[in-house]
Structure formats: structure tokens, C-alpha cells
Amino acid sequence: MIQTKLIPRTTEAHEPPLLIKNLLAQSLKYEPQREIVYRDLFRMDYTRFNQRVRQLANVLTDLNVQPGDTVAVLDWDSHRYLECFLGVTSTGAILHTINIRLSPSQILYTMNHAQDKVVFIHEDFLPILAAIKPQLTTVETYVILSDKVYTGTSEINSLAELPEGFSGEYEALLKGASEQYEFPDFDENTWATTFYTTGTTGNPKGVYFSHRQLFMHTMGLLTYIIGYEAMPFKGSTDVYMPITPMFHVHAWGFPFLATMMSAKQVYPGRYEPEVLLKLLITEGVTLSHCVPTILNMLVSSPAAPKFKQNLSRWKVLIGGSALTKGLAKAATELGITVMSGYGMSETAPVMAVGYLNEQEKQLSPEEQIDLRTRAGRISPFIEMRLMDDDGNFVPHDGHSLGEIVARGPWLTQGYYEDPERGADLWKGGWLHTGDVASITPDYWVVIADRTKDVIKTGGEWVSSLDMEDVLSQIEGVAESAVIGLPDDRWGERPHAIIVQKPGYTLQAEGIKAGLQAKVERGELHKWYVPDRIVFVTEIPKTSVGKIDKKKIRSEMKELILGK
Structure with a gap:
């Protein structure tokens, strides 16, 4: 760093820190009458939302949650989860968003x-808790989340009816807490x-922010989106509904942005x-994000x-x-x-989003599809480079391939209590993504593959994603996955x-013949x-809807090879 x-x-001057509570504060300034909706069960405006977030903070105080303590959530995507995004963190506590799709x-x-x-x-996950509760070492108390309270059918009406170790039901605790x-x-x-x-491999890695x-991630989204x-x-005019689980990288950070804007939100x-x-229809949803499986x-x-x-x-x-x-x-x-x-858990996650400039918007729909299916253009405030196996940077010419490495103001510093893997993540002062890509001179990122999923055949690298x-x-194909398996030659x-x-009966040989015809016409490489x-x-x-190629390789190898 240079001397400045x-x-x-x-x-006496106030130097305000950049805190999540400041994002929350904006939601009351301009459009507090807009709504936050949970299924067909619950709705509120931003005035009530802010009151509930403060009630949650008081509940946490009553439960002896101190700054630096960790509060965990197991819930479906809900208004409660959003309240925890803002309320738990703004007290100085740490929010642990638990992946409900992991094994017990x-x-x-x-x-x-x-x-x-x-x-x-949430009461739906009580069977999981019952199986692991005796082995939990740090948990002091539990709060139950129930959708039944909105329909008047909840059987949880008093502390006497709660399981051992539970302090109460969420709505009941909020109701008894101050709004100040x-x-x-x-x-x-x-x-x-x-x-x-x-x-x-190994245990899950703890990422922290x-x-x-x-x-800053919210500011990056604000700038780009x-x-x-x-x-x-x-x-x-827009209505936001996440279809990415809120436990997965903060639902890509959009709930923070939508709350700051006091946009209508649907959970x-x-x-x-x-x-x-x-x-989508009844609430007029206009913006969502999800993995391809959901779409x-x-x-x-x-x-x-x-x-x-x-x-x-x-x-x-x-x-x-x-x-x-397709x-x-x-x-x-x-x-x-x-x-x-494009992004990853370690990057909070957004590092690129597709952006069509004025010239590209004039392209035909078919030509735009090629751009829309790229990983995106590099986000504001993010530095992204390509690096070869020797640590040398690769040119951004749209053809040369290298591993994506990145730096930016919202990338995780490492893995919790795992300094070795954290150092490997940040080797050489750049965060290593494990993704192989090219970058065009005008900042489009084109992912070739994960380094572990690139198929190395006949001395060449073939992208499983391209295949x-x-x-x-191909007409009739709903989904596909391609992997590389060992070959002696x-x-x-x-x-x-x-x-x-549904309704299609495809034949493997017919598909291969069609692909071979494209090879002979020069439209595809022979390895495809x-x-x-x-x-x-x-x-x-x-657990987050991505194709599990590790599982395909290990559990379906016999099926694919026909052995």
C-alpha cells in the first residue's frame, strides 16, 4: 500500500459504521405502506415489520442473547426469516442460517x-431436532415457529405445552415484547x-460475513440491478419473491436490497x-431468483x-x-x-450479472440468448482475473481459459476455525473459485466448467457445461448431466x-447420430x-438444487457404464 x-x-464528528440496521432504517422513510406477504397466511406493511423486528430484538434480550452470541434458524422462506435477517444481526448477535436439506x-x-x-x-423440523438434540453442546433454548398460529389451529398456547428446553412460540413471544x-x-x-x-469431502465449511x-454487497446490487x-x-412497480432458500447465501442478498427499498416482498x-x-399471479410477482432446476x-x-x-x-x-x-x-x-x-457461497454471493448494453439490446432474441446464458458481466466493485496453474494471469480475450480469481469488498475472509483451507482459498491474495472460464474484453464471463468437472480427454479439455x-x-430433453469417467485410451x-x-421416447443412438452430424458439419468438436x-x-x-456430479460419478458409475 502506498503512503497517503x-x-x-x-x-466530536460522527463517523457512522456501515451496519445492517442502516438498511432497515431506510424502509420506513419513503413507502412504509408497502407489504411483506407470507403465502396466503400473513401480510403486514413496513411500519408493522419494523415494530416486529424491534420486538424480536427484545425477545432476544429476554433470552439472554448477548452481542457475539449465535442465533440459529431452521425455517422455510418466511417473513420470520426476514425479521431474523435484520433483527438478530442488528443487536450485534450472529445469525446462523441452517441448511435444512443437510443430513441430521x-x-x-x-x-x-x-x-x-x-x-x-419450524415445527416441521422438530423430528430432526429430536434425533440430534441430546448431542447438541451449546444450545440453551429453542423457540418454535408455527404456521398454525395464523389459522387459529395451533396447539401451542402455553409454555406448559412446549417440549423441554423451549422458551415459547415465536408469535406469542413477539406479542409480549415491547416495540421499542x-x-x-x-x-x-x-x-x-x-x-x-x-x-x-469432509465436514461442511463455515463461511462468515x-x-x-x-x-457493501447490498450497495453492489443496488448499483448493478x-x-x-x-x-x-x-x-x-416491482414485486420480489425469492425462490432461492434463505439459508443459502442470504437468498443471494436480495432480501436486504428489497427491504432497504421498501419494495413489496412475497415469501x-x-x-x-x-x-x-x-x-406469482395473485401477488403480481415480477422479480425472482432461483437455480435452473426450479425454473x-x-x-x-x-x-x-x-x-x-x-x-x-x-x-x-x-x-x-x-x-x-434450451x-x-x-x-x-x-x-x-x-x-x-455468477457467484459462490464464499462471495456473498454476487460477482457477475448479465447486462445487455444498448447495442446488445438491438440483437435478435436468438442472439440475446447466447448472452443471457453466459455467467454475466463483472459486477461493480469486483476485481476478477483468470489465472493458470502456475499462478500467471491469463488475458481477457474471450478465448483463453483460466481459473477465476477475485477480490472485492464483500468476499469472505476465510473459513471458521479452518485456517488451512482459508489460506488455500486466498492463495496469493486472490480468492480462488475453482471455476474455469474465459473473460471477454467487454467483461463478459463465460464459465467453461468447475476445475473438478472439466473432462480431460485425448489431451484436450472438454466442458461438461457446454455439452x-x-x-x-434437443427436442424432448428436460434435463441432462455430463461427467467424465476413466478411459484407458x-x-x-x-x-x-x-x-x-413427458410424452417423448428418445433413443441414445439417435441423439448420438444427431450430434455426430453436427460434428461432420463443423458445428461441434468431435469430443462432444x-x-x-x-x-x-x-x-x-x-441440497441447494445443483446437479450433484460427485454423486453421479460415485453412485451412478455402474449404471452409466452398464456394468
Whole structure:
């Protein structure tokens, strides 16, 4: 760092820290009458929301939660979760968003590792808690979350009826708490949130973020999503509904942005296709984000064409896995505006979002699909480079490949109590993503593959994502996954599994013949014809809806090779 001259400081001058409570404060200034909706069960305006967040802070105080203590949440996407996003963190406590799709043993590990003190748990997950509760080492009390209180059917009416170790039911505790609470100032580098990534080996890794990092991530989204209108989001007309679990990287940070803007927000609870579609229509949802699996589920619904007029207002940011051209075309035909984004758990997560400039907006829909399915343009305030195996930077010429490395104001500092893997993540002062990509001179990021998923065959690298993209455009293909398996002659060879759309009967040899014809016409590389294609009813997914290629390689190897 160079030597600079600092501005003189005045003792009396206030230097406000960048805190999550400041995002909350904006929600009351301009449009407090807008609503936050939970399924068809509950709705409130921002005035009531702010009151409830302060009531939650008082409940935490009554439960002896101190600054630096960890409060865990196991819930579906709800208004309660949003209140914890703002309320738990603004007291100076740490919010642990538990991945409800982990195995009970993994949930147990994360709760003990994070040293959870208080746990907010939806009644649907009480069986999981019953299995692990005797082995929890730091939890002092539990608060139950119930949807039944909104329908008047809750059986939990008094502390005497609660299981041992429970302090009360969420709504009852809020009702008895004061609406007055002054959120304190503290250092902006204070730890705000933690969650656990599901790695391919070993225990889940704890990722953590400070108030400053989450504040700056919100500013990055504000600049790119609203300022540059990468995915136009106007508080006056747009309605936001996440379809990415709130336990997964803060639902990509959008709840903080939507709250700051006092935009109408809709929380769908447990993901059920008919509920999602109903909320999209009845609440006028215009902006969502999700993994391709969810979009494919909605686009493939027999009911979807009936609501084309409603869907034509819907903008969807896709991340977590590659958006294939086939899925993008299917969504576009329903009038849905789709765009890709890129990031990872360790980056809070957004580092790139698709942005069409004035020239690109004049392109034909077919030409735009090619851009919309790229990983996006590099976000404001993010530095992104490509690096080869020797640590040298690779040019941004749109062709040269390298591992994406990044720096920015909201990237995690490491892994909790795992300095070795943290040092490996930040080797050489750059965060290493493990993704192989090219970057164009105009900042478009084109992901080739995960380093572990690139197929090394015949001395060349073949992108499994590119192969999946080609397969997605074949009529009758609903989903596909491509992996490399050992081959004595070529090192590795690509193998594909395919889910067919209802009503289609595809043949492996027919698909391979069609791909070979493209090779002969010079449209595809010769390596893009899989050695074997196997049809399955379902492709294995991770807990956040990504294609689980590790599981495919380990558990479906026998099926794919036909042994």
C-alpha cells in the first residue's frame, strides 16, 4: 500500500459504521405502506415489520442473547426469516442460517461448530431436532415457529405445552415484547452471519460475513440491478419473491436490497409448484431468483402456458448452475425474462450479472440468448482475473481459459476455525473459485466448467457445461448431466444422463447420430459426442438444487457404464 495523507479527524464528528440496521432504517422513510406477504397466511406493511423486528430484538434480550452470541434458524422462506435477517444481526448477535436439506448428522455438526445458543425452529423440523438434540453442546433454548398460529389451529398456547428446553412460540413471544428498541452502533467489521457450504469431502465449511461486507454487497446490487438496470427492479412497480432458500447465501442478498427499498416482498414458505405459481399471479410477482432446476419445474408445469400473460412480467435471475440455452428458450417462449448471474457461497454471493448494453439490446432474441446464458458481466466493485496453474494471469480475450480469481469488498475472509483451507482459498491474495472460464474484453464471463468437472480427454479439455447446453437444445430433453469417467485410451471420456420430457421416447443412438452430424458439419468438436447416454427419471441434486456430479460419478458409475 502506498503512503497517503489521511483527513484530519474531529473528536466530536460522527463517523457512522456501515451496519445492517442502516438498511432497515431506510424502509420506513419513503413507502412504509408497502407489504411483506407470507403465502396466503400473513401480510403486514413496513411500519408493522419494523415494530416486529424491534420486538424480536427484545425477545432476544429476554433470552439472554448477548452481542457475539449465535442465533440459529431452521425455517422455510418466511417473513420470520426476514425479521431474523435484520433483527438478530442488528443487536450485534450472529445469525446462523441452517441448511435444512443437510443430513441430521451434518446439521448437528454445523450447530455445534457454530456454537449456536438460541435456535428458532419450524415445527416441521422438530423430528430432526429430536434425533440430534441430546448431542447438541451449546444450545440453551429453542423457540418454535408455527404456521398454525395464523389459522387459529395451533396447539401451542402455553409454555406448559412446549417440549423441554423451549422458551415459547415465536408469535406469542413477539406479542409480549415491547416495540421499542434502540439498535446500537458497533464496529462495522462485526461478525453478522454464518452458514455452511456442502463440500465434496469432509465436514461442511463455515463461511462468515461482517456487517460491512453485507452492506457493501447490498450497495453492489443496488448499483448493478437498479442503477445499471441489469435486472430492472423498481420499488414502485416491482414485486420480489425469492425462490432461492434463505439459508443459502442470504437468498443471494436480495432480501436486504428489497427491504432497504421498501419494495413489496412475497415469501412462499415451502417450495410447492402450485403455491409458487399462485403467488406469482395473485401477488403480481415480477422479480425472482432461483437455480435452473426450479425454473425448469415451473416452465415444465402443464399449467404454465395458461398463465403466459402473467409470466410475461416475470424477471428471473438464474445462478447456482449453468442456464442452458434450451431452458432459456423455453422460458422466453412463455414471456419470462431470464438472465444469468455468477457467484459462490464464499462471495456473498454476487460477482457477475448479465447486462445487455444498448447495442446488445438491438440483437435478435436468438442472439440475446447466447448472452443471457453466459455467467454475466463483472459486477461493480469486483476485481476478477483468470489465472493458470502456475499462478500467471491469463488475458481477457474471450478465448483463453483460466481459473477465476477475485477480490472485492464483500468476499469472505476465510473459513471458521479452518485456517488451512482459508489460506488455500486466498492463495496469493486472490480468492480462488475453482471455476474455469474465459473473460471477454467487454467483461463478459463465460464459465467453461468447475476445475473438478472439466473432462480431460485425448489431451484436450472438454466442458461438461457446454455439452449439457448442447443436449438441452434437443427436442424432448428436460434435463441432462455430463461427467467424465476413466478411459484407458483417452484418459477420460464423456458420459451423459438424460431426463426426457413427458410424452417423448428418445433413443441414445439417435441423439448420438444427431450430434455426430453436427460434428461432420463443423458445428461441434468431435469430443462432444458422449460415449454413452443413459435415460433416468431424475438427476441427483445437491441440497441447494445443483446437479450433484460427485454423486453421479460415485453412485451412478455402474449404471452409466452398464456394468
